[in-house]
Amino acid sequence: MPDGKVFGTFFIAHTKTNSLPDESEKLLRQFKQIIESNLASLLQAPKTNTKKFMTAITKQEKTGKTLKEYRNRIEELERSNQRLKISMEGLKRSNRDLEEFAFLASHDLQEPLRKIRTLSTFIKSHSENLDEKCKDYFSRMIKASARMQSFIDDLLQLARVTGQTRQPQKTDLNNLLQDVLVDLEDRITSTCAEIQIGKLPVLSADAIQTKQLFQNLLSNSLKFHQKGVAPVIKVSSQLSSSGNMEIVVEDNGIGIRPEHKERIFKPFERLHGRDEYEGSGMGLAMCQKIVSLHGWEIEVEGIPDQGTKVLISIPSEQT
Numbered sequence: 001m002p003d004g005k006v007f008g009t010f011f012i013a014h015t016k017t018n019s020l021p022d023e024s025e026k027l028l029r030q031f032k033q034i035i036e037s038n039l040a041s042l043l044q045a046p047k048t049n050t051k052k053f054m055t056a057i058t059k060q061e062k063t064g065k066t067l068k069e070y071r072n073r074i075e076e077l078e079r080s081n082q083r084l085k086i087s088m089e090g091l092k093r094s095n096r097d098l099e100e101f102a103f104l105a106s107h108d109l110q111e112p113l114r115k116i117r118t119l120s121t122f123i124k125s126h127s128e129n130l131d132e133k134c135k136d137y138f139s140r141m142i143k144a145s146a147r148m149q150s151f152i153d154d155l156l157q158l159a160r161v162t163g164q165t166r167q168p169q170k171t172d173l174n175n176l177l178q179d180v181l182v183d184l185e186d187r188i189t190s191t192c193a194e195i196q197i198g199k200l201p202v203l204s205a206d207a208i209q210t211k212q213l214f215q216n217l218l219s220n221s222l223k224f225h226q227k228g229v230a231p232v233i234k235v236s237s238q239l240s241s242s243g244n245m246e247i248v249v250e251d252n253g254i255g256i257r258p259e260h261k262e263r264i265f266k267p268f269e270r271l272h273g274r275d276e277y278e279g280s281g282m283g284l285a286m287c288q289k290i291v292s293l294h295g296w297e298i299e300v301e302g303i304p305d306q307g308t309k310v311l312i313s314i315p316s317e318q319t
Contacts, residue, residue, distance in 0.1 A: 154282035173200035198236035221251035250309040256302030
């Protein structure tokens, strides 16, 4: 009975006799190897191809789901951007209308207020027949009119700052601060103030608004000084840990309580009575508006009875 090996459906038989020549035996072995190799490939091919095919289908399904999710996200972002654009346009219109209203209302109030002040002053100057009570009333009327005039002037100035859209230009803060000191010369002299100005950078900014910013800050330091103590005001620059330029204005004045840090930037916000310190409470509100228009940030630090420090952070690309 001949022995042999089964490979699938193939049966290759051979005997162990030496009846075949050596060459024929060699060819037979090679033929067996070829058949075994091809048969194994043929039997494995359907499994491999099926696996690859299923893997490809799974990947395609996952890719389809991912693309669908991306499309949904993009569509939602587009809808959100459209809603944001509509909201921004509405906000711009509201701000523009408010600025126009503030300007027109303030401007229209100027003339009648001017008449009230003029007539009150005239009557008081011819007050021989008036008793002391009437004279006091007219004095109060004149003072109230002056305060109202100050409010209107500050409101007009804030409206002008908000509505101005000048192109930024190179602004040397060293020269600008010298101009501010000239404008504040009388106040500096009357308070015996010492002003120390370090090396300051050149900025890309609106020069007029930037001058108004530092004039307001220095005016505040001169105004809110401690009684009997000459003001010492320092203006310097430094680099923050994030690489931004910081302009620092610090003084030895009355300082500020931590809970009042946010209030001071509100329009017409006063922390002290009129008998203590003059002003309408618009100075820092205007500073914040100017800073915001430039894309800067402003922060106030202070310790009561020790002084106040104002930090203005400016992006590095604007210096």
